[in-house]
Amino acid sequence: MSSNDKTGSEGKTPAPDIGFEEAGKPHYLGHRERLRKRFREGGADSLPDYELLELVLFRAMPRRDTKPLAKAILSRFGTFAEAMNAPDDLLLEVPGLGEAAVTEIKLVRAAALRLMRGEVLDRPVLSSWQGVLDYCRAAMGFEAKEQFRILFLDKRNQIIADEIQQEGTVDHTPVYVREVVKRALELSATAIVLVHNHPSGDPTPSRADIEMTKQIVAAAKPLGVVVHDHIIVGKQGHASFRGLGLI
Known part of the structure; x- marks a missing residue:
């Protein structure tokens, strides 16, 4: 091999690859x-x-x-x-x-x-509403199955408990009105925010969602528990019952 041939061969830079090492x-x-x-x-x-x-x-x-x-x-x-x-x-x-x-x-x-939850736990919910929406969507919006979550609030509208009550299938979660109200009374909550997700991605409320919400509002009101909102979250955003005039 001539000197020129050797130089030309060594002048070529090998293509980098996983595991390739240069100068150690x-x-x-x-x-x-x-x-x-x-x-x-x-x-x-x-x-x-x-x-x-x-x-x-x-x-x-x-x-x-x-x-x-x-x-x-x-x-x-x-x-x-x-x-x-x-x-x-x-x-x-x-x-x-x-x-x-x-x-x-x-x-x-x-x-x-954990960070998002901490930011909403220490503040009145109604004054940090966007944070609540962001937290709920991050926590549930990408789940493959429906979940029904409740945020329980005290007299200052601060969250005293954040609980997933039920988990269902890809398009249905059983919700028991009596259990929702019972849990609110156990925690001495004066208000609640209902949250569930739509794995389809579309947060538009169904007729069943609307009817279930009406039943919870009707059962909770005589006992001094206010339903501030029902939020549906999905990959495409969220829907607020209060914002839609459904509460």
Whole structure:
């Protein structure tokens, strides 16, 4: 082999690949540090969804390029929010995504919900209504089955309990009016906010939703318990019974 041939061969830069190392360091380490720096300086809004998801995956996969996996997750679920709220079994169907990474994703979701819940628990509900709506949608809007939740309020309209009363199927949750009122009295609540989700994504109230709400309002009022609102949440937003004139 001539000197020129040798130089030409060595002058070609090999294509980077997972596990490829140059000077003893994996190629993705520099990318990780640059990504962390951008996040520190510009916050989450400075990163597209796939890069924010990469950051979430870093701790679970310290020796792997997470960019292809982050993009695969978003390709499967559509958005960052959908990925964070996806069931464990569906996340594990993504090739290369293991239990450690799924745990990191669920940890991020749990931390976000804990923060949002804390912000609404310490304030009168009616003065932090948008926070209540955001919390309910984050907690229930992406669930695959219907859930019926009740926020129990004291005389200052602060939340004294946040409870899921029932869980049903993809399009129905049994609600027992007597149990709702009984629980409010047990907690000495003077007001309640009803919340449930529509897994279809469309938060429009059904006739059954409207009738059930009327029954709860009628049963609670003589006992001094006010129904402030019934909120339906879904992927496409929320619907407020009070806002729609249904309460």
